[in-house]
Amino acid sequence: MLFDKEIIILQQENLSSKEAVLTELAQCFKAEDLVTDQFMDGVLNREQNFPTGLIVNDIGIAIPHTDSDKVKQSQIGFMSLKEPVAFQAMDGSDKTVPVRLVFMLGLKESHEQLDILSKLMDLIQKQSVLEALLSCTNKADYFSIIRKENLI
């Protein structure tokens, strides 16, 4: 259910800023009518004030999201980047994280999705899965990775 709209952008090139990455993904959410008009601004502002960059074994990941009142239907979108894009670290250390994997979370009611969110966080702790996501070039492979991790 959280992946059924297939918001999956693989091996994206030529996005030079985190704003461009967030805009691109947020537009996909809007195009599928999953979110309100405020979602994109919400995600951009949130990332500015509360960054979501994480680094796990040298691989940079971002999990941008915003308040649930801007979401009509829950969905998780994904983008992999050929060249890293700088995000700020989530922990407030002012460090820059070179991000190549982005999971955009559009969550209506977080408590119902604790299970899936926990699995997503478990997933990002696995080096082999992150490497598989980095090299993934088609949707079928992406789905087989997240299926193996019990996300769907």
Add this chain to the structure above:
Amino acid sequence: MKKLLIMCGTGVATSTVVTGKIKDWLKENGLDKEVTLYQSKVADEMNKIDDYDAVVTTTVVPDKIKSKVINGVPLLTGIGAEEVYDEIKRQLS
């Protein structure tokens, strides 16, 4: 009853995951009957930090409360998670 607050920027995503992890950890350590968990967003808690025995955050917090919070990001990435649990335990005891 001790009070433990977990907060993130929106109160929907990362704090939910961290709350789940801490809940499991409390249970494993037999502390679940002694600690009440609260989940919220930073903006709502700014002036209430002192009401809690320990505060874990997964996001940037203003400087004035920085020294009073535990960085919970390791619970998301798994790297350094044990140290975070140790610190929570220390502050709750």
